[in-house]
Amino acid sequence: MLRERTQSQLKDVLATGAVGTLQNRSERDTFADMYANRLARLWAVERGLVFGRLDHTEEGRLYIGKLGLTDDEQERLLIDWRAPVAQPFYRATPAAPMGVTRRRHLQTRGRTVVGVDDDLLDLDGISEADRATLNGEAALLAALDEKRTGRMRDIVATIQAEQDRVIRADLNGVLVVQGGPGTGKTVVALHRAAYLLYTHRERLERRGVLILGPNLTFLRYIEQVLPSLGETDVLLSTVGELYPGLNATARDRPETAALKGDIRMAEVIARAVRDRQRVQRKPVQLPLGRYTLTIEPGMLDAARNKAVRSRRPHNQARAVFVRSILNALARQAAKKIGKGLIDDDELADLREELRTEQVVRTALNRFWPYLTPQRLLLGLYGSPERLDYAASALTPAERALLRREGGEWTESDVPLLDEAAELLGEIDEKVLRASAAQAEEDLAAARQAEEHEREAELAYAREVLELTGLSDVMEAERLAERQRGGGPYLTTAERAAADRTWAYGHVIVDEAQELSPMAWRTLMRRIPTRSMTIVGDIAQTGSAAGARAWADVLDPYVAGRWRQEKLTVNYRTPVELMAVAADVLATIDPELRAPTSVRESGATPWSAPLMELPELVKAEVGEGGKVVVVAPDVLVGALGASVAAAVPGTAVGGGAAALDAPVAVMGVADAKGLEFDSVIVTEPQLIVEQSARGSSDLYVALTRATQRLGVAHDRPLGPALSRLRPRGNGPTNGL
């Protein structure tokens, strides 16, 4: 009904056509946008729109939903879960009922209510008959037991009190959310984004919210949650995408990644820039037809000092350098042509004349070249001499790790490119197009890209119009025009993604323990207000450059000004599985405590010989749900092939395909942050040996399952896995 009303409102507004004063037109567009957004939200949140009811002593009966709705008389029909009056739905307890007598969870499928669970909070306020129908945590347990789809779902209906405190925490400052596997860090972080956008809409819509995740597979896994909560304007990114125009997905070897993430690299990059400003000690002759000029080392020294003292980034300081050299050359030229003293105008004329001379330009380019971050970095990696100078603080072995000729950009290059961009500054557009041939080529390429984009947008626009039944009132071309970038309709998230110097309104970092010190440096540039939510688990750090303690990574930026919340309950991994993982956790650090699991699965974790893997996978598929084999990186290909031969449709490696396939074989880094119904971990000892952080990767692998866990191995298991029972001897299964 409401959707129909919104749709007809949108039609009415659009049908008024683009006539009238400028103000009329812009009002019309604003209303059209508003109704279109509302329509999009109503479609997106249809699943489980209403999920709760509060019987409140003062407010009466309140229905809680994914968004707020009012009727024609402005009576509220549904309260948005993020509104302050909805808070007791998540926080009220019998000890502190917050004015609530009863909390009711409504489970829906499509538009039908399929289940009702009540929490009684005030025994005196409820009738005898109602008491008989109450049952506590059923809604939560039902949600946790559901089969996984390969995509994360929202949890609005069952947010728990400790999670709600994190979601509604103050916007300002740095909040660290530390929690073991399955404690809901990711899902809570996403709900926090939705809550913050609702509560501080104006500020955050303008500056945008950035959510940083560990890899693209993970972003695909979570990307549905915010739209299902009615929020679409958030930028999801990995570190590899933080540098506009680049999508670095390649990974360096662990030692190289660790070095590139090391904070010492900031100085290496700074020296690499200085290296390009070094002065040579021999005079340089410039034959100019009628006479020859000489660039003396003294001139270079003076020009360089002036440029450095200007404190501008390299590319902007070049103007100072060039001017100083040209002035000196102009004076020299004046002498040569018999003029003693020259006035300012004459000096300027001579300078401009010299500027156009090819030999002069070549010399200036050599002494102070325009540099892009890419060129600087490739020049550094490609030259042992440049590395010796710039990375003199590193050992020869470390320098060797950085050597590379060309090749793909990796994720760990991105913070270095960003560092370089800061020091180099922008290059003037005109200069970039200086070479005519290059400019022609660029233009042709840009035209072609634009044409492709236009076609894609047009197709998309037609689809949208058809879906929403609006094709009669708005032509596809016009909608496509609005969608396309460049105009005022570019969303905040799109503008932010294209701008390296964008300052976000809030940044959320997931799996934050994986970020290197250099990546933190890059990230902090994007958020000068330091309004951040950082979620992660120090015990799960897998990358060698990752964090060992939150203070280590945060104190350099916000010493004494960050606060920490802990999540302690594991909603993913059943008790039996967590007992196995907890033994491994103890080998990482006996002080660490595993989170408490809320449910039992009844399935005993098992072990079996590796050669049986294809059969084991088949058996697990038979049990139902999504089955994933987590393997040491070196075995992913081989094991993937053997499983795929036995079980058609098996996906090998990470990526979106792995999320959608019923069976997948992947490495630990790709499984990070994800969850599956059944997990088989292979060769745990090899996972430990090959990981930069010993047992942390194994701990991650063992905590991915929501129902069943097995280990397939040839090598001995080691004492930490002594709880596993040989498959077939356990109470639940046998081949």
Ligand SMILES: Nc1ncnc2c1ncn2[C@@H]1O[C@H](COP(=O)(O)OP(=O)(O)OP(=O)(O)O)[C@@H](O)[C@H]1O
């Ligand atoms: N309150 C809740 N209601 C229903 N499901 C929940 C709740 N909290 C967490 N979950 C579910 O528990 C699972 C684990 O959550 P999530 O992936 O956010 O945990 P995590 O702390 O990020 O784990 P990891 O550290 O392993 O990445 C998800 O399926 C999530 O939907």
